[in-house]
Every structure is written in C-alpha cells, then in structure tokens.
Amino acid sequence: MRNKLWGWSVLLAVVLCLSVNSVWAATVRGVTDKEIKIACLVDLSGPGKYGGPPIADAFRDYVAWVNDTGGINGRKIDLIVEDNGILPTTTMNAAKKVILKDEVLAIAFNLGSAGSSAIVPLCAENKVVLMPHGANKGFYHPGNKWVFVPHTVQFSMASRAVEYILSKNSKARIGVIYQDDDFGKEGLEGAGAAATFMKTKLVAQAPYKTGTIDFTPHMNTMKEANVDAIVLWTYLPQSAAIIKQKVKMAWDVQLISNNTTGVPPLFALTGEAADGYMLVTPYAPVHTDLPGIKRIKDINKKYGNAAKTLENPAYPDYLYLAGWGYIEAMVQGLRKAGKDLNPETLVKGLESVHNFDMGGLCPNITFGPKQHVSSFSSLILKADGKAKRFVIVDSIKAPKTPQ
Amino acid sequence: MANFKVNYREDTALFQNLWVKSWLVIFIVTMLVLPFLLSRYQLSILDEMGIAVIGALGLNLLIGYTGQISLGHGAFVAIGAYTSGLLAGTLGVPFIISLPLSGMTAALLSLIVGVPSLRLKGLYLALGTLAFGFIIEYILFHWDLTRGDTGMAVPKIGTEGFFIETERQFFYLIMFFAAVATLVAKNLARTKIGRSFVAIRDRDIAAEAMGISLSKYKIMAFAVAAFYAGVAGSLMAYYQKWIVPGNFDITLSIAYIAMIVLGGMGTVLGSILGAILITGIPHAIVYLTDALRGTYPNLSNLIVDLKLGIFGLVIVLTLLLEPQGLVGIYRRIKVYWKTWPFKY
Numbered sequence: 001m002r003n004k005l006w007g008w009s010v011l012l013a014v015v016l017c018l019s020v021n022s023v024w025a026a027t028v029r030g031v032t033d034k035e036i037k038i039a040c041l042v043d044l045s046g047p048g049k050y051g052g053p054p055i056a057d058a059f060r061d062y063v064a065w066v067n068d069t070g071g072i073n074g075r076k077i078d079l080i081v082e083d084n085g086i087l088p089t090t091t092m093n094a095a096k097k098v099i100l101k102d103e104v105l106a107i108a109f110n111l112g113s114a115g116s117s118a119i120v121p122l123c124a125e126n127k128v129v130l131m132p133h134g135a136n137k138g139f140y141h142p143g144n145k146w147v148f149v150p151h152t153v154q155f156s157m158a159s160r161a162v163e164y165i166l167s168k169n170s171k172a173r174i175g176v177i178y179q180d181d182d183f184g185k186e187g188l189e190g191a192g193a194a195a196t197f198m199k200t201k202l203v204a205q206a207p208y209k210t211g212t213i214d215f216t217p218h219m220n221t222m223k224e225a226n227v228d229a230i231v232l233w234t235y236l237p238q239s240a241a242i243i244k245q246k247v248k249m250a251w252d253v254q255l256i257s258n259n260t261t262g263v264p265p266l267f268a269l270t271g272e273a274a275d276g277y278m279l280v281t282p283y284a285p286v287h288t289d290l291p292g293i294k295r296i297k298d299i300n301k302k303y304g305n306a307a308k309t310l311e312n313p314a315y316p317d318y319l320y321l322a323g324w325g326y327i328e329a330m331v332q333g334l335r336k337a338g339k340d341l342n343p344e345t346l347v348k349g350l351e352s353v354h355n356f357d358m359g360g361l362c363p364n365i366t367f368g369p370k371q372h373v374s375s376f377s378s379l380i381l382k383a384d385g386k387a388k389r390f391v392i393v394d395s396i397k398a399p400k401t402p403q
Numbered sequence: 404m405a406n407f408k409v410n411y412r413e414d415t416a417l418f419q420n421l422w423v424k425s426w427l428v429i430f431i432v433t434m435l436v437l438p439f440l441l442s443r444y445q446l447s448i449l450d451e452m453g454i455a456v457i458g459a460l461g462l463n464l465l466i467g468y469t470g471q472i473s474l475g476h477g478a479f480v481a482i483g484a485y486t487s488g489l490l491a492g493t494l495g496v497p498f499i500i501s502l503p504l505s506g507m508t509a510a511l512l513s514l515i516v517g518v519p520s521l522r523l524k525g526l527y528l529a530l531g532t533l534a535f536g537f538i539i540e541y542i543l544f545h546w547d548l549t550r551g552d553t554g555m556a557v558p559k560i561g562t563e564g565f566f567i568e569t570e571r572q573f574f575y576l577i578m579f580f581a582a583v584a585t586l587v588a589k590n591l592a593r594t595k596i597g598r599s600f601v602a603i604r605d606r607d608i609a610a611e612a613m614g615i616s617l618s619k620y621k622i623m624a625f626a627v628a629a630f631y632a633g634v635a636g637s638l639m640a641y642y643q644k645w646i647v648p649g650n651f652d653i654t655l656s657i658a659y660i661a662m663i664v665l666g667g668m669g670t671v672l673g674s675i676l677g678a679i680l681i682t683g684i685p686h687a688i689v690y691l692t693d694a695l696r697g698t699y700p701n702l703s704n705l706i707v708d709l710k711l712g713i714f715g716l717v718i719v720l721t722l723l724l725e726p727q728g729l730v731g732i733y734r735r736i737k738v739y740w741k742t743w744p745f746k747y
Contacts, residue, residue, distance in 0.1 A: 044707050044708070045707060045708060045710050045711060083707050083710070087649055087652075087654075088554075088647045088649040088650045089649070089650050089654075089655075090685075092643065092650075093685060093686070093689075096444060096447050097444065097689055100442065100443045100444035100447055100570075101442070101444040101689075101693075113552070113553065114552045114553065114554065114647045114648075114649045115647075115649075117553050117554045117645060117647055118554060118643065118645050118646075118647050118649075118650070119645075120645060121556065121643070121644035121645045122643075122644070125568065125644075136553065138553055180545075181544065181551065181552050182551045182552045182553050185551070
C-alpha cells in the first residue's frame with residue numbers, strides 16, 4: 001500500500017514538472033502575436049518620487065504614439081509601469097514582479113544605480129534586457145550581454161565638464177566638490193581622468209556626505225586653493241546651497257555641474273543667483289526648437305497632458321526627456337529584432353542600432369556587440385537667471401579623454 | 404484521546420502528541436509539493452519569507468527570550484551576506500563552508516555589542532546597537548573591498564555540472580535551513596540555555612542570584628542571534644546573487660523588530676508568523692493593485708501612493724487589536740477548538 005502511494009506521488013510530481021516545463025518551452029516570455037510586454041521601473045513612492053512620474057509620462061506618451069501608428073512589426077506594446085521605490089530591496093521586489101509575475105520581455109528603464117546593480121543577475125538569469133538609469137561605467141565596462149545604457153554616464157559628463165573649462169582657459173585651476181558615494185566618485189574620476197589627459201591636475205577636492213546643506217568648509221577649501229572653476233558632482237539641494245554660499249562669499253567662481261541639477265526648482269531655490277551656473281547634460285532644453293524636441297512636443301500634445309507636463313514651467317522636463325531617450329532606444333531595438341522577437345533577437349536588434357537620429361534631443365544612439373553604452377557625448381548648458389531657464393552654450397560633443 | 408504526560412521526557416518533547424505529528428507530516432508533504440503548484444513569482448516570495456524566518460528567529464531569541472533590545476540586527480545580516488560574498492566571490496570558498504563561516508563571523512562581531520550590553524540596558528542598549536548598525540553600513544559603503552553602493556556579485560551555489568539556481572531549488576534549500584533553524588531555536592528554548600535567557604529577561608538580578616552568569620548568557624544570546632542573522636544574510640546573498648549596502652540599512656532592522664513584535668515576542672511560532680506577515684504585506688499590496696488596475700486604475704494608483712501608509716496601518720491595527728501578536732490569535736483559535744462546544 002505504502003509503495004503504491006509513493007509511486008503515485010512520484011508520478012504526479014513528474015507530470016507536474018513536465019507540464020510546467022512544456023508551457024515554458026512553448027512561448028517567448030512577454031511576446032505574443034499581438035503584444036510585447038515592456039516594463040518601466042520608476043520611483044512612485046520612495047525618496048526618488050520626484051523623478052518617477054515624468055519618466056512614466058514619457059513612456060506612456062511614446063507607447064501610445066507607437067501603438068496608434070501601427071505598433072512594432074504588427075505588435076502593440078503593453079507597457080507596465082511599476083513602482084520600484086528606488087531602494088535596492090524595493091527595486092528587487094519590483095523587478096521580480098515584472099519578470100516572474102507579469103513576464104515582461106525587457107525592462108526599458110530602471111531608476112537608481114544601486115537598485116539596477118542589484119537586479120542585473122535576476123535579469124541575466126531570466127534573459128531580460130535591462131536599461132538602467134543613473135547608470136555608471138560598471139554597467140557597460142566590462143559589461144553584460146543583457147544590459148544596455150542609452151544614456152551618457154557620469155564619468156563621460158565629468159570629463160566633458162573639465163575639458164570645456166580648459167578649452168576656455170587652458171590654465172584654469174579646477175576644484176571638485178562631490179558626493180561621497182559612487183555617483184560622486186564617478187564624477188571625480190571622470191574629472192580627474194580629463195585633467196590628466198589635458199596634462200593638468202585637479203587642485204582641490206572636497207567630498208560631502210549625502211544630505212549636507214552647509215557648504216561653508218567645502219567652499220573655503222576651494223577658495224584657499226584659489227580655483228577658477230568648481231566641478232560639482234552634486235544633486236539639486238547641494239548645488240542650490242553651493243550657489244547661495246558663492247553669493248554669500250561674494251566670489252565670482254564658475255560652477256559647472258551634472259544633468260540632475262538642471263531642473264526648474266533650481267531657479268525657485270536660488271532665483272537670479274543661478275545666473276551663469278553651467279551644467280553638462282545629454283538632453284537639450286525643452287524650450288528649443290530642435291526637430292527632436294518638436295516631435296516630442298507634438299506627441300505629448302496629442303497623447304499626453306501637455307498643460308500639466310511639457311507646457312508647465314514647473315515640470316521637471318529633463319526627466320521626461322530622459323525617459324523618452326530610453327523608450328526610443330528600446331523601440332528601435334524591437335524594430336530591428338524583426339518579427340521573430342525573443343530575448344536573443346532583441347539583444348541583436350539593439351546591437352545593430354547605429355547612429356539613430358534623435359533630432360538633437362540627445363546624442364544619436366549607437367550600440368554594438370562590444371558597445372552597450374549609446375554615447376559618451378553631452379551638451380553644455382548655462383543658466384539664464386532672469387529667464388529662469390537653461391540655454392545651450394556648446395553643442396553635443398564627446399570628450400577627448402579616453403572613456 | 405487523553406493527552407496526559409507521565410514523565411518529563413513527554414512533557415518536554417518537541418512534538419507532543421499524534422495531532423502535532425500528523426500536522427507536521429502534512430506540512431512537510433505540502434512543502435515538498437508546493438514548488439510544483441506555485442508560480443516562480445509565488446515561490447520567490449516564499450523564498451524571501453524563509454530567509455526572513457531565520458533572521459527573525461535569531462532576533463526573537465535575543466529580544467523575546469533574553470530581553471536584550473537590538474536595533475542592529477540588519478547589520479549582522481549584512482555581515483553574513485558580505486562574508487559569503489567575499490569568501491565565495493573573492494576566494495572561491497564553497498557554499499557549504501561559507502554559510503557557517505558567515506554565521507560565525509557575525510557571531511564573533513556580535514561581541515562588539517554583546518560586551519557593552521553587560522553595562523547597558525533598555526534605550527541605551529537600543530542606541531548602542533543602532534550605532535553599530537550605522538557603523539557597519541558606513542563601512543560597507545566606503546570600504547574598497549565591499550565596492551561601495553554599487554555592490555558586489557555573489558557566485559552561484561554548486562560545482563561544475565550542478566548549480567542551485569532555479570526558484571524551486573532555492574525553495575528547498577532555504578526551507579531546509581529555515582526548518583533546521585526552527586528546530587534549533589525550539590530545542591534551545593527548552594534547554595538550560597533557553598531557560599537562562601528567559602530568567603534574565605524576567606529579572607536579571609534574580610537570575611544572577613540563582614547562579615546564572617549574566618555575562619555568559621547575555622553574550623551568548625547576542626552571538627546566537629547574530630549567527631542566525633549571519634546565516635540569513637548568507638542565504639540572501641546567494642539567493643539574490645548581488646549585494647549592495649542599501650539592502651541592509653536601518654529599515655531592515657526595523658522590519659525584523661516588526662516581525663517579532665507582530666508575530667509574538669518570546670515564541671518560535673511568533674517569529675515565523677511575523678516574518679510571513681511583514682514579508683508578505685508588500686507583495687499582497689502588489690496583488691491588490693494589479694487586481695484593481697483594470698477596473699479602478701485611479702484607486703490602484705492611490706494604493707501605490709499610500710503603500711507605506713497601508714503597511715504602517717496594518718502594523719498599528721495588529722498591535723492595537725492583538726497586543727500578543729499573531730501567536731495570540733493562533734492561541735485563541737486553538738483554545739476555541741480544543742474546548743468546543745464549551746466556551747472555556
């Protein structure tokens with residue numbers, strides 16, 4: 001009797017195993033004849049909540065336009081926007097949900113470097129293409145088959161900042177104030193690499209802890225080193241605090257920072273004091289009439305809520321544009337993958353995207369089997385304190401420093 | 404069937420009667436069959452719960468049984484995870500060795516808070532352990548070896564030809580260790596060590612007067628709790644295959660405290676129920692939002708906005724309505740059926 005029971009149990013287990021495996025073998029995860037499931041993981045509830053909604057807006061508008069204009073090789077995109085809470089643990093839960101429960105083909109955006117690092121093995125194991133934002137060099141160098149970065153990373157932008165300053169004044173004394181984490185350190189490394197390449201050196205460095213808002217000692221360090229320009233690898237509150245400190249010290253020093261600080265609240269926090277503040281970014285300002293920007297505005301007007309988004313002066317449009325760059329890159333990969341869409345053909349499709357024209361919105365997108373970062377190029381913008389907006393002072397260029 | 408106990412052995416037995424043994428067999432069979440019935444996503448949630456059970460058991464031995472408050476449990480989980488990451492990733496040490504070593508490293512480092520605990524109590528001890536958690540987090544962020552907030556990779560478990568990599572394989576592995584951890588905790592609680600822990604918790608001066616060495620047992624409680632946390636951290640590292648310091652911040656320590664408070668302090672079952680509840684709430688919210696997304700998209704978005712608030716509300720309501728935790732509810736149900744149809 002007992003042996004019989006065991007026999008039935010084993011038979012049941014084998015049948016269950018086979019049935020589960022056969023279901024897996026028959027389909028491509030996230031792809032049907034009519035649909036492609038794509039995920040966008042952004043922060044809708046955590047400390048990065050400010051950045052999540054504009055990115056999601058861009059994804060929704062772009063996907064609505066793609067679906068309305070025939071989809072991709074006959075398939076419509078089923079977009080799943082999931083809250084990743086930006087922290088590594090919450091990002092892991094969100095990634096598991098979209099990969100294992102929703103069964104998406106790819107994650108076209110994930111906000112947060114640490115969270116992105118944490119989910120790379122999960123994506124690789126399940127053959128899910130991942131596009132991380134807040135990306136650092138580690139994502140493409142040495143790289144991973146499943147990770148694509150359609151965004152100029154901090155290292156490249158910091159190199160560009162230093163090269164730009166030195167192009168204007170070859171004897172400029174440059175200092176760096178940076179956040180004491182991987183984001184800030186990558187900025188410092190990029191700035192240092194460019195200084196070395198240009199046969200000079202950074203004359204002062206001042207790290208700060210996350211959350212610092214008093215920059216008196218840091219600015220004093222810069223002043224003592226008699227710098228002509230300060231490269232800031234900081235976030236918005238810190239940049240605003242440094243601008244105010246500069247005014248307080250009545251010191252006319254050039255500040256140049258990264259893309260994360262190029263948002264409307266900078267002017268709300270500092271007013272006209274922001275005038276002359278420069279930043280390096282891959283994205284052109286939304287008020288320009290570049291073809292790429294014009295196209296975005298048209299699509300936003302038709303499929304989104306323009307009054308609340310791109311036509312709203314307080315809207316963080318840089319994040320919208322960042323989201324746009326990501327979904328545009330993913331869709332090009334999907335198109336190139338052809339009708340026979342699966343994770344492997346998507347990788348090949350993305351790797352075959354070459355010099356895709358972004359109409360001046362950001363550097364053109366090029367991937368390759370040995371290049372999973374779309375570009376090293378960026379623009380230089382300068383704040384117009386009176387008009388409360390940024391203007392382009394140097395067009396899209398790649399740094400000469402080896403990347 | 405009468406349930407009389409006629410000797411001490413019967414009274415202290417882990418599985419005291421046929422009912423308990425039958426339920427245990429049903430539970431084991433269910434756990435063996437479950438991976439074939441559930442989806443990979445559902446299994447991944449159970450894997451997470453299994454790891455949380457191990458960590459919560461350790462903390463309950465420290466707080467619930469010995470009465471020593473700790474806000475640094477997450478730090479010991481981190482120590483376990485990074486020990487495994489470094490041993491396996493850098494030195495190629497196999498899982499079977501790195502797992503116990505991770506527990507032991509955490510236990511050894513627990514002396515840093517264990518020894519001061521001899522002079523600290525209550526809020527002061529809480530602050531001391533909290534500070535320890537921050538120090539560990541700082542080290543993980545800034546030590547070159549741990550590679551900052553980008554984190555580090557942890558290799559797969561196994562050797563050439565056989566690797567543990569699927570959710571199903573991890574389910575069996577994690578549940579095996581969770582079962583061992585539960586049995587050890589159950590056993591420990593009924594030994595001299597466990598009774599000494601309880602005596603210290605109830606009145607340390609009286610315990611000392613009875614001949615219980617406070618220093619020995621307090622340090623032992625910290626070491627045992629840290630060992631459990633280290634093992635949980637090691638399993639988490641191998642399971643996630645990538646560890647970042649952000650996984651082990653203060654919220655992890657708070658989550659563990661919430662597990663044992665909501666589950667039931669000073670009970671093994673409470674640790675298990677609490678770990679299941681706290682790990683399960685975020686996933687339950689995900690299921691809820693998904694279910695509502697099609698019909699009530701606005702309500703679904705509102706739930707995402709209020710996610711943390713809902714999480715907190717569930718905890719507050721549970722504490723208000725059932726101060727003894729989930730174990731209290733379990734006991735009441737048990738008594739109800741035991742005495743049915745009588746009320747008492």
